[in-house]
Amino acid sequence: xxxxxxxxxxxxxxxxxxxxxxxxxxxxxxxxxxxxxxxxxxxxxxxxxxxxxxxxxxxxxxxxxxxxxxxxxxxxxxxxxxxxxxxxxxxxxxxxxxxxxxxxxxxxxxxxxxxxxxxxxxxxxxxxxxxxxxxxxxxxxxxxxxxxxxxxxxxxxxxxxxxxxxxxxxxxxxxxxxxxxxxxxxxxxxxxxxxxxxxxxxxxxxxxxxxxxxxxxxxxxxxxx
Ligand code: CA
Numbered sequence: 001x002x003x004x005x006x007x008x009x010x011x012x013x014x015x016x017x018x019x020x021x022x023x024x025x026x027x028x029x030x031x032x033x034x035x036x037x038x039x040x041x042x043x044x045x046x047x048x049x050x051x052x053x054x055x056x057x058x059x060x061x062x063x064x065x066x067x068x069x070x071x072x073x074x075x076x077x078x079x080x081x082x083x084x085x086x087x088x089x090x091x092x093x094x095x096x097x098x099x100x101x102x103x104x105x106x107x108x109x110x111x112x113x114x115x116x117x118x119x120x121x122x123x124x125x126x127x128x129x130x131x132x133x134x135x136x137x138x139x140x141x142x143x144x145x146x147x148x149x150x151x152x153x154x155x156x157x158x159x160x161x162x163x164x165x166x167x168x169x170x171x172x173x174x175x176x177x178x179x180x181x182x183x184x185x186x187x188x189x190x191x192x193x194x195x196x197x198x199x200x201x202x203x204x205x206x207x208x209x210x211x212x213x214x215x216x217x218x219x220x221x222x223x224x225x
Contacts, residue, residue, distance in 0.1 A: 004118060005029045007048035009039030009065060010080065011058050015103070019052060022107040023114075036060030040068055048075060050114055050121075053097070055081030063095045070096035076117045076151055080105070098152055121151040135168055135225060138207055149208060159184055160203050163196075167203075167213060167223035176220040196221075 006028045010016040013034065020030045031046065033039035036057040043051065051069060055062040066077050079097040098117050101110055133140040139148045145161060147154050156164065162184045166175070175183075177193035185195065200221055204210045214224050 003027065003029060004049040005031065005046065006114065007039060007042055007051045008032045009034075009036065009042075009051065009057065009062070010054040011035060011056075012054070015054075015080075018107060019110070022111060026111050036062065036065040039065060043069055043073060043075070047073060050118055051075055051077045052110070052114070053077055053079055055079055066095045066097050070150070074151065076121045078110075078114060078117065096150070120148070120153060133165075133168055135209075136212075138168075138209070140165065140168065147207065149206075154206050156203070156206060160199055160206070163199050164203050164207060167221070171223050171225045174216050174219055174222045180220065 004027075006023050008016050008019045008023075008030060010019065010032070011034050016032045016034065020032055023030045031042055031048065033042045036059050039051070039053070039057075040060075042048075053062050053066055053069075057065065060068075062079060062081070066079065069075060069077060076098040077096065078099045078101060080101050080103060082103045098121075099113055101113060133142060137150045139151075140146070141148070142165075145158075147156055147161065147164065163180065166180070166183065177196045180196045181191075181193055185191065200213060204213050209223075212224050214222050216222055
């Protein structure tokens with residue numbers, strides 16, 4: 001966890017200084033940028049392990065910087081902002097941020113949140129040695145029964161998880177609804193094949209595999225990587 005590189009993109013120098021001080025004390029290598037453009041360039045020059053990104057920047061909005069960064073790099077991003085309302089939070093998270101911290105913040109809390117995200121990200125990347133099944137932006141940590149999308153844990157029910165694993169492990173194989181029902185719900189399950197359709201829809205939506213979990217008309221489903 002030590003020697004991790006953190007990029008702080010924050011135009012208010014006193015805040016950037018506090019973060020730099022706090023993270024250096026914790027053994028991080030800290031780089032500060034004071035505009036969105038500068039931050040984006042810094043990320044390209046020396047890829048950080050995590051980015052702390054201010055929402056209100058003088059040139060490009062933090063949300064746009066976030067989008068630019070996540071399009072180019074696989075790096076976790078924590079948004080910093082003075083705004084605290086829920087819409088902003090959701091908007092920030094939709095733009096690809098992994099977490100959200102409101103100012104004024106407690107330095108220890110920021111450090112703790114950053115460590116948590118780095119751990120989660122490491123796990124998702126498999127850098128902790130855990131076996132992972134990777135499919136595009138998805139990583140499955142089977143040992144933990146967890147699925148990460150772009151490094152962020154996604155919440156799947158046990159059946160949704162089993163369904164996803166079944167597809168990922170058998171690419172291009174066509175599964176009939178009945179076969180899936182038997183395999184995942186068991187022979188004595190009282191529901192019908194619509195249960196499968198509903199679960200497939202949910203898995204598609206949660207995992208972003210809308211185009212890869214293909215409906216085979218009149219038959220069932222298959223996963224096309
Ligand atoms: Ca600012």
